[in-house]
Amino acid sequence: MRMWDPRIEEMPAEDLRRLQYRLLKTLVYRLYSFSPFYHDRMKATGVHPDDICCLEDVRKLPFMKKIDLRDNYPDRLFVAQQEDLVRYHVSSGTTGKPTVVGYTGTDLDNWTASLARALTSCGLGRGDVIQVSYGYGLFTGGLGLHYGAEKIGATVLPTSVGNTERQIELMQDLKSTAIACTPSYLLHMGEVAEKMGINIGKDTHMRTAILGAEPWTEGMRDRIQSWLGIRAYDIYGTSELSGPMFCECTEQAGIHIWGDLALVEILDPETGDPVAEGEKGELVITMLQKEAMPMIRYRIGDITSIDESVCACGRTHPRIRRITGRVDDMLIIRGINVFPSQIEYALMGIPEVGQHFQIVVDRKGALDDMLVKVEVSRGAFSDKITDLIQLRKKVEHKLRNTLNVGVNVELVEPGSLPRFEGKSKKVIDRRVM
Amino acid sequence: MDMKPFIIKQISVFSENRPGRLAAIARALEEDGINILAFSIAEADGFGVVRALVDNPDKAYRKLTGGGFSVNFTDVIAAKMRDQPGGLYEIARILGDGGVNIEYAYAYSGKEGAVLILRVDRVDSAIELLLKHGGELLKTSIFH
Numbered sequence: 001m002r003m004w005d006p007r008i009e010e011m012p013a014e015d016l017r018r019l020q021y022r023l024l025k026t027l028v029y030r031l032y033s034f035s036p037f038y039h040d041r042m043k044a045t046g047v048h049p050d051d052i053c054c055l056e057d058v059r060k061l062p063f064m065k066k067i068d069l070r071d072n073y074p075d076r077l078f079v080a081q082q083e084d085l086v087r088y089h090v091s092s093g094t095t096g097k098p099t100v101v102g103y104t105g106t107d108l109d110n111w112t113a114s115l116a117r118a119l120t121s122c123g124l125g126r127g128d129v130i131q132v133s134y135g136y137g138l139f140t141g142g143l144g145l146h147y148g149a150e151k152i153g154a155t156v157l158p159t160s161v162g163n164t165e166r167q168i169e170l171m172q173d174l175k176s177t178a179i180a181c182t183p184s185y186l187l188h189m190g191e192v193a194e195k196m197g198i199n200i201g202k203d204t205h206m207r208t209a210i211l212g213a214e215p216w217t218e219g220m221r222d223r224i225q226s227w228l229g230i231r232a233y234d235i236y237g238t239s240e241l242s243g244p245m246f247c248e249c250t251e252q253a254g255i256h257i258w259g260d261l262a263l264v265e266i267l268d269p270e271t272g273d274p275v276a277e278g279e280k281g282e283l284v285i286t287m288l289q290k291e292a293m294p295m296i297r298y299r300i301g302d303i304t305s306i307d308e309s310v311c312a313c314g315r316t317h318p319r320i321r322r323i324t325g326r327v328d329d330m331l332i333i334r335g336i337n338v339f340p341s342q343i344e345y346a347l348m349g350i351p352e353v354g355q356h357f358q359i360v361v362d363r364k365g366a367l368d369d370m371l372v373k374v375e376v377s378r379g380a381f382s383d384k385i386t387d388l389i390q391l392r393k394k395v396e397h398k399l400r401n402t403l404n405v406g407v408n409v410e411l412v413e414p415g416s417l418p419r420f421e422g423k424s425k426k427v428i429d430r431r432v433m
Numbered sequence: 434m435d436m437k438p439f440i441i442k443q444i445s446v447f448s449e450n451r452p453g454r455l456a457a458i459a460r461a462l463e464e465d466g467i468n469i470l471a472f473s474i475a476e477a478d479g480f481g482v483v484r485a486l487v488d489n490p491d492k493a494y495r496k497l498t499g500g501g502f503s504v505n506f507t508d509v510i511a512a513k514m515r516d517q518p519g520g521l522y523e524i525a526r527i528l529g530d531g532g533v534n535i536e537y538a539y540a541y542s543g544k545e546g547a548v549l550i551l552r553v554d555r556v557d558s559a560i561e562l563l564l565k566h567g568g569e570l571l572k573t574s575i576f577h
Contacts, residue, residue, distance in 0.1 A: 376447050376503055383445030383482055383507040383552070384536060385475045410479045413449050415501045 002314075004120040004152065005113070008260055009315045013308070016259045016316060021055045023288040024263065028052050028061070031294055035079050037072060038296065058263060058286060063272070064298045069093065069240065074100040080292040090138040091239040092337045092404060101140075101239050102292040108147070110289055111242040114258055115148025118247035121256065121313065122233045124178055124208060126153035131171060133181035133189075134213065134335070136160045138404075140243025141213055141335065145180040154178075161185065164192045171204050178208040182335040183216040183224065183232070187366030190228050201229025210235050212244055213335035214368075215323055221252075234322060240295055241287060246320075251312045254319030262287055264318055265297070266306045269327045280305045282327050283320065301327045329427060331361060333368045336405040340426055343372060346402040352380040352391050356417045362430045370407050372399060375414045439560045439570045440508045442490040443550070446483040447503040450476055458483055458502065465496045471511075471550055473539035484539070486511070486550060488576055508556050511571035512563055514540070514547040524549055524568065531562040 003009045011019070028049045031038035042048070045062040052060065069077065070093045078085070085102045093099045103111070124130065130149040134141030142160055149156045157176055159167045168189060170176070179186065186209055193200050200206055209224065212235035224232045236255045237244035241262065246255045257264050266281040267274055275281035283302045287295040303325040308318045331338045340359060347355055354375040362369050374395060382388060392409050399407045418426075448454040455474070462469060472485035487493045490506065497504045514520035521540075528535060534554040541548055548571060553559045563570060 378498070378503050379505060381445075381447045381482075381503055381505065383443070383484060383505055385477050385482060388447075388480065388482070389477055411447075412480070413447060413501070414503050416449070 002120075004117040008258070009117060009121075009317065011260075011316055013310070013316050017055055020259055020263055020288060023260070024055065024058060024286065025049070025052055027286075027288060027294060027296070031079065031296070035077075035294070037068075037077055038294070055263075058265065058297065059274070061286075061297050063284070064296060066093070066099070066240075066299075066301070069099045070097050073097045075102065078102050078293055080104050085292055087143075088138075089140045089143075089239050089243065091140070092339070092342065099239065101242070103242070104291040106289075107242065107291050107293075110261060111144060111245060112147045112151050114242070114245040114261055115144060115247075116151040117258060118235065118245070118256070119148055119152050119154070119210070121249035121315070122208060122210065122231075122247055123250050124149075124152060124154055128152075128154040128177045128208075129157055129175055129205075130154045131157040131159055131167070131176040131179045131181075133159050133161055133167060133179055133185060134244075139336075140237070140239045141180075144237075144243035144245075145210065149180075164189055165196060168193045168196060168198060168200075168204075171200075171206060172198065175205040177205050178210065179206060179230075180210040180235070182214050183209075183211040183220050184214060184334065184363070184366050184368060186211060186224060186228070186230075186232075187220070190224075191365055201227070206230055209233065210247060212236055212247075214332040215325075218322070236320070236323070238300055240293075240298055240300070241285060242290070249311060249313040249315060253311060254307050254321050256311065256315055256317045256319055257285075259317045261289055264306060264320065266304065266320075269303075275305075277308055278305055280324065283323075299327075301330060303327060331359070331370075331427065331429070333361065333370050333403075333405050336403065338370070338403050338405060342402050343399060346398050347374060347395070350395060350398060352377055353395060353411075354414060356419060357426070358417050359427045360430065361427070363432070368431065370405070371410055372407050373410045373412050373417060375417055376411050378414050434561065434564075436557050436560045438572045438574065439510055440556060441486065441511055441550075441571065441573050441576070443507045443509040443552070444485050444487060444490055444493050444497070445505045445507050446485075446497060448481050448483055450479055450481050455483065457500075458497065461496050461500050461502075462487065462493060465492060467493045467496065471539065471541045471548070473537075475537065484537075486576075490576060507552060509550050509552050510556060510559055510563075512549045512551060513569040513571065514549050516542055516547040520547060521549065524551075524563065527562050527566045527568065528553065528559055531558060533559045533562065 032049045041062045047060045086105050087103045089101050091099045132145045136142030209230045209232045221232045233248045235244050235247040246257050263286040265284040269282040283304050302323045304320045358373040360371040395409045468488045470486040475482045536552045538551045
């Protein structure tokens with residue numbers, strides 16, 4: 001099947017814009033009436049739903065940022081009542097509090113439909129065996145892809161992450177034709193398979209990879225495609241949008257953002273003004289149909305550019321190019337978002353270490369490895385090595401609990417880490433993409 | 434019994450495990466004319482602790498802290514050993530029989546005999562046991 005929902009996917013651009021305007025107008029009226037948060041925001045900005053008279057008027061609406069999700073933890077941004085929610089997912093916040101997202105049944109249907117279109121657009125469907133090697137659980141990747149893959153009639157192999165050798169055995173035995181995971185995990189699998197004497201390209205049925213949840217490059221795509229013999233597609237999304245939602249089609253020429261679900265703006269991060277089509281800027285997304293937790297002009301923090309032209313595949317929806325960076329200092333470690341501010345917050349609760357720290361990110365094989373250097377407080381250290389090892393374990397444990405990703409800790413002498421020198425000194429990223 | 438005269442202040446310095454750190458500590462002590470009577474290094478992955486008995490612990494503490502080092506005092510005891518086979522056994526046996534745990538120890542053997550420096554879990558019991566069994570302990574008064 002070439003398209004999951006041709007009526008929507010091939011909708012003429014003008015009709016799509018009209019649909020977007022209608023959805024936006026309805027959304028704004030609904031939120032102004034039913035969401036105290038958006039009502040107050042719009043009042044403070046001096047905008048009324050009646051001021052939204054065309055699609056471009058979206059620019060009159062106030063922005064939303066990650067900090068709004070934190071400040072309204074856990075559920076004050078929800079417009080739906082708890083009994084109307086059918087699921088929660090949780091992701092990392094910028095400090096101690098995580099970000100909670102809720103879904104109504106319709107939200108899940110839209111999310112799944114978005115992925116059904118996306119997976120169909122990269123050539124998957126009935127007959128495929130899709131191995132979902134994203135984490136299942138609070139993270140959106142596993143369950144999101146799971147239901148999207150089931151929707152298109154593919155057979156799902158829900159392996160989740162980890163136990164790589166077993167994953168490779170199952171890939172062979174059950175003849176997986178596609179895999180959804182982070183690009184670094186796929187490279188790691190390739191290395192493990194090689195050690196097992198298996199060439200994924202030759203010895204398995206694998207031919208398609210849906211890769212996302214972390215930044216990657218054309219260089220990594222080339223490596224995956226030539227080394228593993230798998231066509232690799234970029235998938236995009238965040239939990240605030242629902243989860244992974246949008247993907248490249250077989251043309252591999254940008255990620256189709258379904259216009260009936262999301263309205264995309266690319267803005268100058270400094271001024272907030274739109275940049276010219278094709279120029280790089282900050283991605284801002286308005287979710288047009290979300291019920292439980294609407295997102296208006298959400299500043300995700302990713303840098304990309306947009307292409308509004310009709311794709312060679314025939315789909316009319318705008319495409320964004322590969323994410324090339326962040327406007328803030330967020331890191332993505334093995335698919336998990338990590339903010340340096342979370343580390344600062346966690347360290348504040350441990351008096352034996354100072355609040356100064358340095359993050360060194362590197363690749364061990366194909367996988368991300370994060371080291372956090374912390375200073376031992378003057379006088380708070382012990383002359384016993386066992387106590388110091390205990391302290392290091394305590395810090396590692398605290399950071400793992402806060403960040404949801406494993407971290408190595410190195411204890412360093414007080415005063416030895418750089419101070420007040422900004423992100424470049426606080427985060428050393430040695431990963432080569 | 435007054436244990437105080439036998440409780441010796443060891444300086445413990447936290448150090449990253451990389452070239453030049455011991456030299457930096459030693460140079461700081463030299464600059465202020467502080468003599469090291471005994472010392473040891475304990476290492477873990479990436480860091481270590483330099484432990485030393487010096488002739489003037491307070492001066493050493495001020496000097497090293499002023500130089501940005503992380504320094505602690507630790508109470509240790511220093512037991513004289515017979516510098517011949519069985520010398521260490523005598524002391525270890527007395528403490529072991531008395532239920533005192535040795536957390537770490539290091540030793541030196543000099544002109545006036547051998548000395549074992551001990552960090553134990555119960556300092557007072559260790560002093561009492563060793564003296565009761567005829568052991569000889571260095572007194573803190575030999576330091577400034």
